[in-house]
Amino acid sequence: MLNTNDTNFHYLTIIPLDFFPSYVKSIFFEAARGACKSAPGWMIVHCCDSCDEELNASELLDAEVRCTREQLNMTGPAWQPGDLDKLFADWVTDDQFKQYSPVVISSPDAKHGGVDGPWIITFDTFLTDYESDQIWEGGQLAGFDRSTDQGKSNEFGEQEQIISKTRTSSNAWCTDKCERQPGVQSATTKIESVTGIPRMNYESFQVLEYQPNQFYRMHHDSSSGKDESMAGHRILTFFLYLSDVEEGGETRFTKLGLDVKPRKGKALIWPSVLNDNPLKWDSRMYHEARDVIRGEKRAANHWIHMYDYETPNLWGCTGSFS
Template sequence: MNSTPNHDLINVEEQFMDGFKTEPEKAAEEHLFDAAGSVMTVGDMAIPFAKRHTWPLVVELENLLSCEECDQLIQLSGDRMKRSKISSDRVVNQMRTSSGMFFEESENDLIHTIEKRLAKMMNVPIEHAEGLQVLKYTPGQEYKAHHDYFLPTSKAASNNRISTMVVYLNEVEEGGETYFPELNISITPQKGSAVYFEYFYSDEELNKQTLHGGAPVFKGEKWVATQWMRRKSVR
């Protein structure tokens, strides 16, 4: 009888923990984000946060970016906007109707400063950070409920995403909340604030519960910057 050796089964936990956790078995049962307390200090910034859900972890953060940083990101990305493309094969479809762009990794001082702060907050080395993405939604535009990680059938899944930080760059006049239908959570955009969630759990059911979307904007514009982290280095 033919038996297929398991040579393609890799220990993903061990692989991605390499470099930022020392006890893979234990860490697999823990959160990436250090959600103890209610304020995190990064450099000279004190960033208040509140846990909105524990398993899977969803955290709301305040004042992650200054007003000036938000304005600069909007200004810098404005000219470079294209109709958003989604998924690893970059197909434009009706899932996401906003416009978007990616910054190059650490492409200027502002981006590098923001990336470093986000990596510190997210507790993942900056080498695991994708280029920062900026999205702009106008009235009627939305991002339907989705998962940020890639399906196992996708090529990108070999170094999959593990966590997300969505930073709000402006206040939306009406609509545009980020919602988690499985967790009954809805977050109203506030300039400089953010929502964080992670989906690296060994329990796939927890990962699935991070389903989320950007509700349609009814009035005004909505601008967000999204930072995705990967299991392994991407830069």
């Protein structure tokens, strides 16, 4: 994934190339050639000419041409109708998952416990302390910023980032050094193993920090508009609590009237789509992060998509390059 802190990219985009002597220019062109492979979407959108020969970049500048599943040779959907119910039912009945202490918060017809509603479960002992701490430290290595919302898309398929009023937490995207932390790797491997969905369908961990009085108001992790997007809906949220919170900071499912208390190592898991038609968004899954009253809340999202997320992200087809 492209590291936009890499100075090569800043030079390439900010300073006119004619400013440099020719031997320096050739170094830039070499850098550009490597980047046409390692970060094709970013190069097409920002330095189109330098990748014209290798990628036919000027033709691919149009997101409608560049961003189709056929063009990017993407894998098929992770779930068929019925798979969602089966996966959650397995998690709460199969002995192999007992080690994670599953608790049903809600299940269809309350058949597997909890209240009657869409599936929401926790694995109360999902992460080891080492894994929780490594994800948190990884977030610090990556650097926290005030959380943003996604704004409108421009013609190249990039979405603007807006400082959020409804979300006052800070977050860090766990790429590069953070992603290479052994505890981050083992947490993702564990999630792959329990979901059966490969990591190419996941966004990078988004690590979150809430101080007292910070919150994230009601929202949905997907939206009806994502039906047609390249990576499809975020079908599953794997939400990890990395700390206890002295008071407040519960995750509340606003339409269902259900609260979940943070606890270090606990995973809270819910789908954003329907069992009978997992290509469709489930409007019941609105939720919020209640204000932290005392203490600090540390947490992380792993959002899992219906289709491969890595490939369209690499090609600049998901609205951002993070």
